[in-house]
Amino acid sequence: MLGRTANGLFWMFRYIERAENTARLIDAGLRMSLTRMHGEDDDWESVLRSAGVFDLYLQRRDEVTSGEAIEFLLRDSSNTSSVVSAIEAARNNGRMVRTALTREAWEAVNECFLDLKGQLNRRVSGADLPALIDTIKQRTAVIRGAFHGTMLRNELFNFSRLGTFVERADNTSRILDVKYYVLLPAVSYVGSSLDNVQWESILRSVSAHRSYTWVYDDDFKPMHIADFLILNGRMPRSLAFCYDKINSNLSYLEREYATRHAAHDTAAATLGMLREREIQQIMDLGLHQFLQDFIAQNNQVAAEIAQAYRFYRD
């Protein structure tokens, strides 16, 4: 297969993941602003930070308001992480690698694009927002379903999955990093209702507020939340889960091509670290530093994959 095709699949799935993630962040932001009496704009600032677009936002807008933040996250085409940009980029990549996709997978991407483009061509009112966010989640779920149901488990599949999990690991670690301070034990209002809202919003932004209670069977506790999202190998958005998948997909490629690359070693080292580490250790050494290191390492894996499989011209 062409290096450009591998690249196209990798990015198509990164963008689908990103669109979904942005939608989820908006959802979490809305939820917070419904449960808070004041200081709502701080919440939207943290949502923008979690999406990694706060600096860009400040270049485009004067102040942070819920309306403008939502607009920026949903529809602003100058923001490459906005839902509209991410879906369009996913579809453009899909069009480019059309020959590598099954008809079902391609049609799911194409229909997702056509539907959302139609719904997002004008400002979305607050009343329509929940339904729109559901549509985004549903459409991306259909893409995933069509892809899983019809694609051959070959190298095409592996590159697509690598894109999904590299992006997801990046998303989860950024969400945690923006909020890491509310997870620190030294915060003065531990146990206050304010913290509960903050903690729940972290879980909500990765759709994990329900599954958390199944696993930990108690109230939200910062240590458990961090453990869940970083180390729990059963939680599909945790860093450990993502790295388990990244490693298994890289292993298939290693066998298929009979070649091992730097990406394999970096990814294996990352997974090894996530398996050995205890959450207490991470907290003791500093959550923020840990996440910063992780984000850098994840970027390195992505760059090494691109290099190993010739995504770009030398």
Add this chain to the structure above:
Amino acid sequence: MPFDEMLTAENLPRAPYQGYFNWHAEQKTSDLIKKSRDAENIFRKTGITFAVYGKEDASERLIPFDIVPRIISGREWRRLAQGIEQRVVALNAFLDDIYHKQEIIKAGRIPRALIEKNAAFLPQMIGMRPPGGVYTHIIGTDIVRTGEDQFYVLEDNARTPSGVSYMLENRETMMQMFPELFHLNKVRPVENYPKLLRQSLGALAPPGCQGKPRVAVLTPGIFNSAFYEHAYLADQMGVELVEGSDLQVINGKVAMRTTRGYEPIDVLYRRVDDDFLDPLSFRPDSTLGVPGIMDVYRTGNITIANAPGTGIADDKAIYSYMPEIVRFYTGSKPMLQNVPTHRCSEPETLAYVLDNLAELVVKEVHGSGGYGMLVGPAASKRERAEFAAKLKSRPGNYIAQPTLSLSTVPILVKKGIAPRHVDLRPFVLVSDKVQIIPGGLTRVALKEGSLVVNSSQGGGTKDTWVLED
């Protein structure tokens, strides 16, 4: 009254339409309209779109599909096919001659200046003979009909004809929606086109090629108007769809960058224009092509389909000489007629054209897609005056033809059916043999009375049936 292919003046069906006509009479128009909407949804869902240049908001559009098929009898087809084959053989012989001995010029049949001053003539191709002596591998001959037995060739499209994916998707859609029609009528299949294309391309691989020839389709990328077709054909043939940035000349071969390293290509079906093919030989600013590919081509290490420089054969200024060209190379009378063509470069002709603008169709010599043309009878006085000014300033840039009364085929409308003008583009593959796919792309002007069938100008398409008889 234009010639209607389905109905006689007495509103009776002509022979090839008999089966369809009876079936149609039993259908409810509202059901057919619903089916027609279903068809449109299939196209939209599949992403069968084309880009319209210069229109930001409508950058991707569907080509409207009409569900009433265009039907050609076996007898009519055989005649057409023979005429097309004769023409295609002549085109390849002409190209070989033009880039070698130029006997047709020496014989005084074509003016030297017309060839050598033509932008479509590539001096880089002089003395170059592609594998099998084939220059134009894939041709889409545009044909119009004006009566029972009157067929004219409108254009030869010998460089990069497009539209074959619509021929295939239209058939696929018709078979999905109206399977019963294919029991009632013996329609010759077109769906093996991708397989034939792959075989045809492989048959002309460079002589040094070992094993199964490696074929790739070269596209300018996703923003090209025909990108869907490029991807579709690569997919159906089971070959890679490459862009210029994927290719590089390595050890005297053109190679594509794969996840395992560079792998050589033997045959490149390119959908990139000559100008952009090789920045070292043609436009230096091109990023769509492959630097050095022309050197590889000249050493015989790659087959490029269609060959660079084939544009000289379908140039509109050359077109008027086609009857001469056919006679010169085949030694026989052309079986298919040319539309009488006025060359505006000749002063008396220009005067005639200016005087009769209201009756003529004037086209740019290098134009395509229905852009930059004037349909005299349909144009306003002001449009004609504006065009006359353009004609006077660059007469050599234009040819003029009488407005033909194109045949009509009914389309589905709210009240039932209504006649609309059509043309036909059958597709031809040339390797060690000439293969003409029984069918083609029928384009239809959806506006009542309109003669412009181009999709960029609001035309639609129909499934085209050639019957077994």
